[in-house]
Structures are given as C-alpha cells and as structure tokens.
C-alpha cells in the first residue's frame with residue numbers, strides 16, 4: 138500500500154509539473170463544448186502516458202483487490218456487452234458508427250477491459266464516447282488509460298468532473314486513493330443524450346453516492362427482434378460514507394431525490410456497476426445455458442431501488458443516533 142501510494146505521489150507530482158498533461162487532442166461532436174471545456178482542461182492536472190503506465194503497473198491497493206479479478210467478456214443482450222471484471226463492471230455499447238464505453242474500473246484495469254473488447258471482436262480505437270458511472274477509484278481509476286488508448290470523447294456530469302480531472306475525492310473511504318486524472322471533454326446534464334448510429338444514451342443524474350453519480354439509459358433490440366429498455370444504475374449505496382454529518386453539503390437531499398427519480402424509471406433490464414448488485418453471475422450462467430433473455434427482469438430496478446432506499450433511511454437513523462449518543 139505504501140509503495141503504491143508513493144508511486145501515486147510521484148504521479149501527482151509529475152502531473153503538477155506538466156499542466157498540459159501531455160494528453161492527445163480528440164475530436165468531439167460538439168465544437169462549442171470543446172472550446173468551453175478546453176480552458177478547464179488546461180488548468181486540470183491530467184495524467185501523462187508515463188503516469189498512466191505506472192498506475193497500470195502498480196500493485197492494486199489491498200482494500201481494492203476484491204475489485205480487480207477479471208471476467209470473461211460476454212454480450213448481455215443486443216448491442217450491450219459486459220467487458221468488465223467479476224466484481225466491477227464496464228459496459229461496451231456497440232454501433233455501426235462507433236461505440237460507447239462506460240467505466241474504467243481500477244487504474245490497473247484498462248488492459249483487461251481492452252482484452253475483453255477484443256475478445257468480442259471489437260476495437261478500443263472505435264470507442265467514440267467514454268462515460269463514467271461515478272468518480273470513485275473502482276469505477277474511474279482506469280478512465281485516463283482508456284482515454285489514451287481510444288482517443289474517445291470523455292463525457293461526465295458537472296458534479297463529478299472536478300473529481301475526475303483532479304483524480305482525487307475529498308471525502309469518503311476512497312479519499313486516500315488518488316487515481317490518474319482524466320480530461321473531461323464534455324459535461325452532460327440530467328436528460329442529456331449522446332447518439333452513435335441507431336443508439337442513443339440518456340444521462341440520468343442520480344447524485345448522492347457521489348455528487349454527480351450518473352445512471353444511463355438506452356434501448357436495445359435483442360435476437361428475438363423485440364426492443365428492451367436498459368438502465369445502468371450508478372449506485373445509491375452509502376459505500377462507507379457518512380451522511381451524519383453529510384460528506385458533502387446537500388448529500389441527504391441528493392439521495393432522496395435520486396430514489397424518487399429512479400422510482401419513475403421503467404427498465405426491462407437492470408444493470409449496475411458491481412456484479413453483486415444485479416446478480417450478474419447467476420444471470421450469466423443462465424445466458425450460457427441458452428437463456429438469451431437471462432438479463433430481462435422488468436421488476437428488478439424497482440425492487441432494487443426500494444431496498445436501497447430502505448437501507449439508506451436505516452443508515453441515516455443509525456448515524457443520527459450514534460451522533461446523539463456521542464454528544465451526550
């Protein structure tokens with residue numbers, strides 16, 4: 138752990154010495170946004186190719202090692218593919234006009250993700266949009282490496298952009314775990330859309346777990362010819378963060394509005410970024426046993442959201458009680 142942290146401090150130091158970050162320029166679909174964002178990118182401390190390579194070669198932090206194991210790549214349904222690991226997910230959504238890639242997992246994960254993309258017969262160079270669920274190291278740590286490998290346009294929420302571009306979150310259990318900073322090329326708002334070929338992804342900003350936690354939704358056509366709605370759930374778990382006091386101002390309201398927001402969403406397929414949250418392995422085994430619709434479950438998103446909301450309110454009560462006890 139100490140060894141990795143010292144590497145990370147070196148990375149942070151090197152990044153501080155090179156404000157341009159050495160990152161390659163990318164084309165984006167929106168010139169206006171590129172121009173407005175380039176100004177920000179110049180002040181951000183972006184990771185250079187050398188720093189990214191060092192982060193990929195560094196040992197995984199002890200506390201994060203459960204998130205590192207790889208998984209065989211597979212097609213979830215239609216044009217939606219799982220290219221992540223056994224514990225933490227990354228998704229490739231393919232089209233005739235390039236692909237979307239959601240999440241980078243750990244700083245060490247890009248080689249595994251790229252191998253998975255290739256195993257399915259695709260090319261990381263065809264990824265046009267690089268997206269993120271949220272700016273915690275187990276989901277955003279590999280983004281800089283994937284941006285370097287793909288040249289894709291990185292799109293993120295306003296709430297998480299400062300964390301992605303600094304590679305550092307100020308609160309919660311991952312505040313001691315910096316990751317290679319990634320350049321955000323476009324900021325997307327709630328309801329904002331991105332289109333490649335016949336596929337449109339819509340951002341559903343569901344803050345709380347992080348200030349700009351971003352769920353994504355889309356539709357896909359399966360082998361049966363039917364169209365299915367898909368919801369990529371950012372996360373509404375506490376993840377070891379305190380809500381009493383709030384880890385960031387407005388956190389409790391953010392969680393509650395996200396639970397309300399998600400309750401309005403309907404999805405035939407519920408996917409998340411930790412395998413355990415959506416029962417990935419069981420569904421994957423069913424898929425292998427020839428159930429092409431193994432991931433279709435229109436009840437799953439609503440049930441997960443309701444359970445997550447109960448857990449949140451219980452944790453809030455417990456933390457309030459603990460604070461009262463400690464102040465008596």
Ligand SMILES: [Zn+2]
Nearest residue numbers: 271273372376
């Ligand atoms: Zn998280």
